[in-house]
Amino acid sequence: xxxxxxxxxxxxxxxxxxxxxxxxxxxxxxxxxxxxxxxxxxxxxxxxxxxxxxxxxxxxxxxxxxxxxxxxxxxxxxxxxxxxxxxxxxxxxxxxxxxxxxxxxxxxxxxxxxxxxx
Amino acid sequence: xxxxxxxxxxxxxxxxxxxxxxxxxxxxxxxxxxxxxxxxxxxxxxxxxxxxxxxxxxxxxxxxxxxxxxxxxxxxxxxxxxxxxxxxxxxxxxxxxxxxxxxxxxxxxxxxxxxxxx
Numbered sequence: 001x002x003x004x005x006x007x008x009x010x011x012x013x014x015x016x017x018x019x020x021x022x023x024x025x026x027x028x029x030x031x032x033x034x035x036x037x038x039x040x041x042x043x044x045x046x047x048x049x050x051x052x053x054x055x056x057x058x059x060x061x062x063x064x065x066x067x068x069x070x071x072x073x074x075x076x077x078x079x080x081x082x083x084x085x086x087x088x089x090x091x092x093x094x095x096x097x098x099x100x101x102x103x104x105x106x107x108x109x110x111x112x113x114x115x116x117x118x
Numbered sequence: 119x120x121x122x123x124x125x126x127x128x129x130x131x132x133x134x135x136x137x138x139x140x141x142x143x144x145x146x147x148x149x150x151x152x153x154x155x156x157x158x159x160x161x162x163x164x165x166x167x168x169x170x171x172x173x174x175x176x177x178x179x180x181x182x183x184x185x186x187x188x189x190x191x192x193x194x195x196x197x198x199x200x201x202x203x204x205x206x207x208x209x210x211x212x213x214x215x216x217x218x219x220x221x222x223x224x225x226x227x228x229x230x231x232x233x234x235x236x
Contacts, residue, residue: 053178056174057172058171060174061171074202076201077204078198078204081198084192085194088222108225
């Protein structure tokens with residue numbers, strides 16, 4: 001079973017930020033910024049390319065609420081979805097990265113530079 | 119007036135990919151990957167944090183369609199929204215970056231490395 005489905009079922013632990021019936025937000029175990037949260041639908045959806053308008057309509061206020069709770073709404077944050085192989089998607093269960101807590105470079109710090117946040 | 123609103127009105131040119139009544143997709147003038155498209159709502163919305171569920175429900179299939187047209191759906195792509203100051207948002211009109219055409223690093227190539235795509 002997919003690792004994020006196992007996290008949803010509680011079979012693998014996570015550092016949870018917030019959840020409701022449909023979505024779960026938790027800290028990335030390999031953070032690329034001082035704040036690095038993953039937001040997932042509890043239902044298994046593989047990619048952003050497969051998501052429905054209905055799901056996006058529901059997950060958007062959830063993401064906005066997480067940003068507000070973490071006080072990222074005023075300072076700002078970056079939202080990223082890696083879709084498929086070229087996008088660098090590592091877990092094939094749709095997830096949104098919320099990155100913040102510092103002024104992010106554009107496009108983004110290379111992996112070596114990001115080590116200072118670990 | 120905001121530069122993206124001027125692009126929508128045709129007062130500033132852009133290298134257009136596709137548009138419909140509500141959304142416009144065009145090539146980023148400073149690409150960070152072989153393919154780098156910006157998708158914007160024609161209506162001025164400042165940030166992702168301000169978007170409505172309705173808008174996200176409509177822009178999602180538009181983004182998916184652009185990805186398909188550019189044949190990014192199979193190889194993959196990265197979708198990014200920079201929200202506010204810490205997120206590195208440079209134009210205060212909501213825009214989604216679609217990045218693809220190569221296997222993207224995670225989090226992403228640093229600006230110097232990305233020069234090879236220019």
